[in-house]
Amino acid sequence: xxxxxxxxxxxxxxxxxxxxxxxxxxxxxxxxxxxxxxxxxxxxxxxxxxxxxxxxxxxxxxxxxxxxxxxxxxxxxxxxxxxxxxxxxxxxxxxxxxxxxxxxxxxxxxxxxxxxxxxxxxxxxxxxxxxxxxxxxxxxxxxxxxxxxxxxxxxxxxxxxxxxxxxxxxxxxxxxxxxxxxxxxxxxxxxxxxxxxxxxxxxxx
Amino acid sequence: xxxxxxxxxxxxxxxxxxxxxxxxxxxxxxxxxxxxxxxxxxxxxxxxxxxxxxxxxxxxxxxxxxxxxxxxxxxxxxxxxxxxxxxxxxxxxxxxxxxxxxxxxxxxxxxxxxxxxxxxxxxxxxxxxxxxxxxxxxxxxxxxxxxxxxxxxxxxxxxxxxxxxxxxxxxxxxxxxxxxxxxxxxxxxxxxxxxx
Numbered sequence: 001x002x003x004x005x006x007x008x009x010x011x012x013x014x015x016x017x018x019x020x021x022x023x024x025x026x027x028x029x030x031x032x033x034x035x036x037x038x039x040x041x042x043x044x045x046x047x048x049x050x051x052x053x054x055x056x057x058x059x060x061x062x063x064x065x066x067x068x069x070x071x072x073x074x075x076x077x078x079x080x081x082x083x084x085x086x087x088x089x090x091x092x093x094x095x096x097x098x099x100x101x102x103x104x105x106x107x108x109x110x111x112x113x114x115x116x117x118x119x120x121x122x123x124x125x126x127x128x129x130x131x132x133x134x135x136x137x138x139x140x141x142x143x144x145x146x147x148x149x150x151x152x153x154x155x156x157x158x159x160x161x162x163x164x165x166x167x168x169x170x171x172x173x174x175x176x177x178x179x180x181x182x183x184x185x186x187x188x189x190x191x192x193x194x195x196x197x198x199x200x201x202x203x204x205x
Numbered sequence: 206x207x208x209x210x211x212x213x214x215x216x217x218x219x220x221x222x223x224x225x226x227x228x229x230x231x232x233x234x235x236x237x238x239x240x241x242x243x244x245x246x247x248x249x250x251x252x253x254x255x256x257x258x259x260x261x262x263x264x265x266x267x268x269x270x271x272x273x274x275x276x277x278x279x280x281x282x283x284x285x286x287x288x289x290x291x292x293x294x295x296x297x298x299x300x301x302x303x304x305x306x307x308x309x310x311x312x313x314x315x316x317x318x319x320x321x322x323x324x325x326x327x328x329x330x331x332x333x334x335x336x337x338x339x340x341x342x343x344x345x346x347x348x349x350x351x352x353x354x355x356x357x358x359x360x361x362x363x364x365x366x367x368x369x370x371x372x373x374x375x376x377x378x379x380x381x382x383x384x385x386x387x388x389x390x391x392x393x394x395x396x397x398x399x400x401x
Contacts, residue, residue: 007334008311008362015347016327024249024323029223034248034323035241036227043235052313068314068329070219077226086229094225097218137364139311141338153294156366173365180339189342191358196365 001106001133002140004060009141009184030069037076046079049163053135054078057102078102105164106133112160115200119174123149124205127176127197135163138201145182146205150194151175158198171199253322256287257370258391260297260320262384265375275299278370282320291368292319298361299372300401305352307345307360307398308369309337317368321393328397338362348399371398 007013025031040046046054054075055063063071078101080086091099112132119125127142137159155170162168175196180188216224230236260282264271274281278295282288295317298306310316311334316324327333336344341358345351352358361369373395379387394400 006312007331009339010331010335011339013330013332013335016330016332016344018327018348019325022325024253025245026326027220029220031245031249032227032241033223035245036223036230036236038244039236039240040230055313064331067219068326073219073223073226077222080226080230085235086226086233090229091222091225094229095218095221096225097221099222099225137312139362139364141311151296153365153367173367175367184339189340189358190354191341191360193338193360193362195362196367198365 001056001135002131003056004063005056006140008139025069026067030067033069033073037072040076040080043080043085045083045085046076047157047162049135049157049159049161050079051075052159053105053163054082054102056135057105059100059103062100074100074102112136112158113200115171116203118172118199119149119152119202119204121149121152125149125174125176125202126205127201128203130201132160134160136160136201138197139195141183142176142178142195142197145178147176147178147182147195149174150177153196156198158200160198160200173198174202176202248318248323252318254320254391254393254396255388256285256322257317257320257393257396258388259285259384260287260370261372261391261396262388264297264372265379265387266384271372274372282370287319289319291315292317294367295320295370296361296367297370297372298359300374300398302374303355304357304359305398305401306369306371307337307341307358308363308371309334309360310363311335311338312364315363315368317370320370321396325393345399350399350401352401371396373401 055071058074081088081101113130126146129144153173155172157168158171173196175194178193180191180193231238264274274297278297282295300306314324314329338360341360342352363369376390392400
């Protein structure tokens with residue numbers, strides 16, 4: 001989905017605030033939210049794609065205005081409800097008020113397009129212009145752009161598939177190098193940006 | 206063990222929600238407070254940038270190790286006893302006089318936990334994630350690192366399975382130092398690439 005989580009290249013956010021000697025957790029609730037999320041993974045309520053997508057499905061304003069471990073809490077609580085481990089009524093009764101969850105999945109059985117070719121280091125590739133309503137790990141800022149394969153990684157489960165079905169389809173992942181001017185136009189800073197992309201995200205350039 | 210499991214009053218809404226979910230899962234027998242404590246303790250005490258600093262210091266002092274680290278990061282890091290979630294597919298990228306590497310995750314917060322621990326707030330923030338791939342030099346300058354124009358910038362967006370670790374350049378004037386003393390000089394920010 002083309003959600004607010006897909007932040008590469010978006011403007012208007014200013015300078016990161018860096019805290020010296022930052023603690024691992026800033027509040028005790030962050031400590032508990034982190035730990036209980038790890039534990040909930042052990043219950044089988046989410047694979048990696050399902051957990052990431054549960055956070056991506058948060059209301060966009062909630063996403064941008066909440067702390068990081070609130071994302072985890074909202075995502076894992078959503079998955080616990082979706083898998084029937086707890087109910088919204090139970091959560092809200094316990095919390096003594098509203099317990100905001102993520103929005104429902106837009107489309108089960110997302111039309112994720114199968115791969116069209118395989119590639120080798122040095123190949124020129126273009127990122128396919130696909131706008132899925134479900135989960136994907138293909139960032140918006142590289143879609144339609146041309147780059148060069150610089151590394152081929154082992155096949156791994158395609159997130160677009162595993163987030164929406166109890167199914168794992170394995171495909172190789174390619175590290176693709178993009179010139180910053182290909183991404184951001186002729187006035188871009190001089191840089192090379194590498195993005196790791198599953199096979200189905202790419203086509204020959 | 207956290208003291209405030211049992212004080213639902215005087216809590217903020219987010220505290221109430223976390224407390225509610227934890228208590229509910231414990232009551233249903235899905236998790237225990239102790240299991241949560243153990244996980245949290247591990248990430249607060251034994252997993253952090255001190256691990257990555259040992260990897261870097263070894264690479265600075267042992268040329269054969271450096272070669273192995275750059276060729277197969279996962280295996281070389283495992284030689285020092287580090288591995289696990291978010292570290293199963295490690296790629297180490299080396300800074301040189303001519304090249305500076307910077308690591309980001311634009312889609313979420315992917316980060317090499319076994320060598321750096323859990324990421325700091327700024328790494329997960331919208332400003333960092335949005336700008337690292339678009340204006341890395343300006344971003345680095347604002348974060349205190351002014352790169353000469355002739356240095357190449359290579360940004361790595363950890364968008365899939367690989368997690369990246371930057372191998373910084375060994376600081377000049379450290380020829381006499383041993384591995385332990387060198388490790389003390391290695392910062393988390395240098396291993397992400399926001400420091401040189």
